[in-house]
Amino acid sequence: MDFDLNEEQLAMERMARNFAEKEIIPNLKKEEFNRELVRKMGELGLFGSAFPEGMGGSASGFLAHSVVCETISTYDSGLRALFNLQAMTVPYAMMEWGCEAVRKKYVKALVSAEKLGCTCFSEPNAGSDIAAIETKVVDKGDHFLINGSKTWISHGTVADYAVVYCTHDRSLKHNGLCAIVVETNQPGWQPHEIPKLGDKASPIAEIGLEDVVAPRANLLGEWGSGFKVAMTALDRGRISVGSGAVGICQACLNASVKYANERVQFGRPIRDYQMVKHLIADMVTYTETARLMVRRGAWLNDQGRPFTREIAVAKYFAGEAAVRAAGWAMEIHGGMGYSLELPVEKYYRDSKLYQVGEGTANIMRLLIADDALGLKKANRPRLKVPGDFRDLS
Numbered sequence: 001m002d003f004d005l006n007e008e009q010l011a012m013e014r015m016a017r018n019f020a021e022k023e024i025i026p027n028l029k030k031e032e033f034n035r036e037l038v039r040k041m042g043e044l045g046l047f048g049s050a051f052p053e054g055m056g057g058s059a060s061g062f063l064a065h066s067v068v069c070e071t072i073s074t075y076d077s078g079l080r081a082l083f084n085l086q087a088m089t090v091p092y093a094m095m096e097w098g099c100e101a102v103r104k105k106y107v108k109a110l111v112s113a114e115k116l117g118c119t120c121f122s123e124p125n126a127g128s129d130i131a132a133i134e135t136k137v138v139d140k141g142d143h144f145l146i147n148g149s150k151t152w153i154s155h156g157t158v159a160d161y162a163v164v165y166c167t168h169d170r171s172l173k174h175n176g177l178c179a180i181v182v183e184t185n186q187p188g189w190q191p192h193e194i195p196k197l198g199d200k201a202s203p204i205a206e207i208g209l210e211d212v213v214a215p216r217a218n219l220l221g222e223w224g225s226g227f228k229v230a231m232t233a234l235d236r237g238r239i240s241v242g243s244g245a246v247g248i249c250q251a252c253l254n255a256s257v258k259y260a261n262e263r264v265q266f267g268r269p270i271r272d273y274q275m276v277k278h279l280i281a282d283m284v285t286y287t288e289t290a291r292l293m294v295r296r297g298a299w300l301n302d303q304g305r306p307f308t309r310e311i312a313v314a315k316y317f318a319g320e321a322a323v324r325a326a327g328w329a330m331e332i333h334g335g336m337g338y339s340l341e342l343p344v345e346k347y348y349r350d351s352k353l354y355q356v357g358e359g360t361a362n363i364m365r366l367l368i369a370d371d372a373l374g375l376k377k378a379n380r381p382r383l384k385v386p387g388d389f390r391d392l393s
């Protein structure tokens, strides 16, 4: 086993850190979506680690993607969503399941952040249960017509391109789902921002879809195979979400070590008190365990091996670790944890998402337990995707 990052991965980590110090930290307090910042991140290649060079990437791999995503999230977890929307769940799904025209038109533009992406699973009546999606697609021959509503869509208000999951026949459940690339510059795409607790750099929308049109070529995978597209996209998305959670853990640890060293009570720095040391020790342990598990999932993906089970275990644990680390950081900071002066309250607000997004903690538990109990194997042979880009010369 080699636990060391290679030179390329270390260089990318440094690049992300330098970028964050210069571009993210000065604007952190604003807690708002910043299009120019996203453009710079794309220009620097922060979203391209897992993409081949022909698709605007650096072909560095999923482990490199995880390292960059974790580093950015250590500074602002609100930017973590970009590592799915400009990488894993949007352009990567397009590259993996789309036809040549889709790959050419959308992938590079998203990876470079020249255009923005979003991914639309969730609906008012379909959250964890994706097979319950009600948004309806009708095949009109040369194009598709989509009607319905989506909610909780990250970047739904700002995205240029969306992957919309919809059904051609609800009675077929999983087997009726389709994944279709939609361009949002049409009147039927009607997003409204909804306020939320944290992750403020990443706006969320509910979206009405009224006679939204997509050309036939924009179908990802086959008609009725949208569930497979969704599952592979979510597996990859969990690499980013797990990495983001590790980033928050590290941020909480950094802040807590600094505060415990500086804050004096009863005539001594609070680091001298065993109960404070206990929290620091737990934060180190949870952070490092989560990081190792997430990186194992990313590494397996780099080897072309199944990783559904491992990344579910990692995402579940990293989400729990993030919430605990944020709570412990609040505790170590006493009243200052509750203050808006320090970023600890932001870590606390941002951390909770990691138990919800890309499959809730319960959905991860189900997947892990069903696998362990022999009820449903999580890791199946790698899906053969149509016109696999890895086979292209």
Ligand SMILES: Cc1cc2nc3c(=O)[nH]c(=O)nc-3n(C[C@H](O)[C@H](O)[C@H](O)COP(=O)(O)OP(=O)(O)OC[C@H]3O[C@@H](n4cnc5c(N)ncnc54)[C@H](O)[C@@H]3O)c2cc1C
Binding pocket: 118, 119, 120, 121, 122, 126, 127, 128, 129, 151, 152, 153, 154, 155, 196, 199, 204, 353, 356, 357, 358, 359, 360, 361, 362, 363, 366
């Ligand atoms: C900040 C943020 C960003 C998001 N971004 C996106 C996005 O870009 N695109 C998108 O499509 N969605 C997005 N989501 C939505 C997210 O994916 C859903 O919130 C998530 O899938 C859970 O769905 P739900 O909220 O409807 O909860 P529900 O599915 O209604 O679950 C409610 C509770 O019941 C539990 N539960 C449900 N089913 C089971 C079961 N079978 N067994 C045990 N427990 C169960 C859940 O674990 C949870 O605790 C985002 C959410 C947030 C908070």
